[in-house]
Amino acid sequence: MLERATVDYQNLSERFAEQPSNYSKQYCSIYLSRLKAMEEFLKERVSETWGDKYPICKLYKLVEENYDECVVIGTIFKNQKCKPSILRQLAEASQLEMQPVFSRPDETDQLFIEDELQRYHLIGNIDSKTLVTGITCALLGSDIGKGKFQVREYLFADYRPQIDRPIYNDDVYLVLASGLDFVNSHKFLPNLEMFIFWLSGMLGCGDTVSKVARVVIAGNSIKCKAEEHFSSISLTARVPESQDTVEAVARFDSFIKQICQLVAVDVMPGKHDPSNHILPQKQMHFCMFPKSKVYKSFTPVTNPYSFSLDNLRILGTSGQPIDQILHYSDLEDPLNAMERCLQWNHLAPTAPDTLGCFPYYDKDPFILDDCPHIFFTGNQSQFDTRIVTGAKGQAVRLISVPQFSSTFEVAILNLKDLSCKPFSFKIHTS
Missing domain, CATH: 3.60.21.50 (Purple Acid Phosphatase; chain A, domain 2)
Known part of the structure; x- marks a missing residue:
């Protein structure tokens, strides 16, 4: 032995x-709790990377504040045309339309940033192909009107502290x-x-x-x-x-x-x-x-x-x-x-x-x-x-x-x- x-x-x-x-809550609650917890981590990263040079602004206040450049924090939503959808599955079950076959990400994919109250379409310096829905991030850029946010740089929460091995x-x-x-x-x-x-x-x-x-x-x-x-x-x-x-x-x-x-x-x-x-x-x-x-x-x-x-x-x-x-x-x-x-x-x-x-x-x-x-x-x-x-x-x-x-x-x-x-x-x- x-x-x-x-x-x-x-x-x-x-x-x-x-x-x-409690199973009566909507699934949006998990995104809200995720954003609330991750917001503190992201603010730390913003401070470490960009200092206090740029104000942090809520999405719903972008139009009101009218900053030249600012930082927004939210959750990524990736709109993919052929991604499986429960609504399309229900429609298919009722023989209303065919469910398209999902393919790899392509140029038609769109990224959005969301918080508790608002959603903005993201354009500019952000790669949609390597991101997925549900990621929380901090974006540096500007509101260019019509619900679009021009991204110049972006940050993720990054690695958490690690105890000694x-x-x-x-x-x-x-x-x-x-x-x-x-x-x-x-x-x-x-x-x-x-x-x-x-x-x-x-x-x-x-x-x-x-x-x-x-x-x-x-x-x-x-x-x-x-x-x-x-x-x-x-x-x-x-x-x-x-x-x-x-x-x-x-x-x-x-x-x-x-x-x-x-x-x-x-x-x-x-x-x-x-x-x-x-x-x-x-x-x-x-x-x-x-x-x-x-x-x-x-x-x-x-x-x-x-x-x-x-x-x-x-x-x-x-x-x-x-x-x-x-x-x-x-x-x-x-x-x-x-x-x-x-x-x-x-x-x-x-x-x-x-x-x-x-x-x-x-x-x-x-x-x-x-x-x-x-x-x-x-x-x-x-x-x-x-x-x-x-x-x-x-x-x-x-x-x-x-x-x-x-x-x-x-x-x-x-x-x-x-x-x-x-x-x-x-x-x-x-």
């Missing part, structure tokens, strides 16, 4: 586990996996078994494996693709689980049980797992894991998921927010989208516009209060990683965690120096 490395673990995902108590005297590893797709596990069962054998030390590499302190499985463990059902305009419509899904849950429970006997494991839900569809996703229920739940080393967690290992702050999602940003912008690299999230200081800016979320009205849980040391996203087409740095020296390791069912790879992160590499469980045949 291997002697495992140990770390001080703390789950920091309380804000993702809380749900609003803990010092390790020896290597300690965190393993990140995603997209196990147990509905189709019969197609790659030997690869899953090899993963367990490796964690047990049966494949050698004992010096490395014994230093694996924790495993995080980042979503889509039951299936990676939705089953075909009749289309629905509801984000919360109840879809009965198929027998294949029920059997896959049982196989996944047996798989997790084996890992729990070796090392601590956290299981996040994903887009196609048996959990609530809208974000934040609650942890998958213990009743799904009758074999695994008896082990203290098993922890079902939320999506997004925030935790610390010896005060090393780690934050990640199962992939939905990053996938949405890539879909509705010109960004093509998941790491670029993750870096933008840090600059925008928001984990899921497209929620609730194109990504379902609970109707929060007091506090937006996706706002980043501090800067993580590691930021990962699951269920990506391939492994990728790099370190990005903020203006005040914040260093963040970004990790694109590959989908195991298609790549047979996991990501291995060394907590000592934040180095990260893929590890393959592909079986090579001669």
Whole structure:
């Protein structure tokens, strides 16, 4: 039996586990609470960058104040002609018109800035292709009439403060996996078994494996693709689980049980797992894991998921927010989208516009209060990683965690120096 490395673990995902108590509010409330919280961060950035040279003006006072140049703070709305619309879906359901197929962002996209009372069309020095709806920002420019604001420069909240990274005297590893797709596990069962054998030390590499302190499985463990059902305009419509899904849950429970006997494991839900569809996703229920739940080393967690290992702050999602940003912008690299999230200081800016979320009205849980040391996203087409740095020296390791069912790879992160590499469980045949 291997002697495992140990770390001080703390789950920091309380804000993702809380749900609003009042569901009668409009979804605009989340934008208002987001803007209210982000306004303070943006004013700090305005002061640091432009000083007090330009007045900060509310949008509804632009005409009244008639400044030559000023700063406005608000939320970006990106008008995309072919973006899915609930009104168009209702019309289609009534056979009133066809829903156009959404394509990549193009030159017809328009940006608007909104606050509590007013909206302005943005023109000038601002790139619509790399932005999405829901970002809060500060714009320097001028009102040119007819509801248009000429942008000269713009700022985002940028990276939050970051606590000091803990010092390790020896290597300690965190393993990140995603997209196990147990509905189709019969197609790659030997690869899953090899993963367990490796964690047990049966494949050698004992010096490395014994230093694996924790495993995080980042979503889509039951299936990676939705089953075909009749289309629905509801984000919360109840879809009965198929027998294949029920059997896959049982196989996944047996798989997790084996890992729990070796090392601590956290299981996040994903887009196609048996959990609530809208974000934040609650942890998958213990009743799904009758074999695994008896082990203290098993922890079902939320999506997004925030935790610390010896005060090393780690934050990640199962992939939905990053996938949405890539879909509705010109960004093509998941790491670029993750870096933008840090600059925008928001984990899921497209929620609730194109990504379902609970109707929060007091506090937006996706706002980043501090800067993580590691930021990962699951269920990506391939492994990728790099370190990005903020203006005040914040260093963040970004990790694109590959989908195991298609790549047979996991990501291995060394907590000592934040180095990260893929590890393959592909079986090579001669």
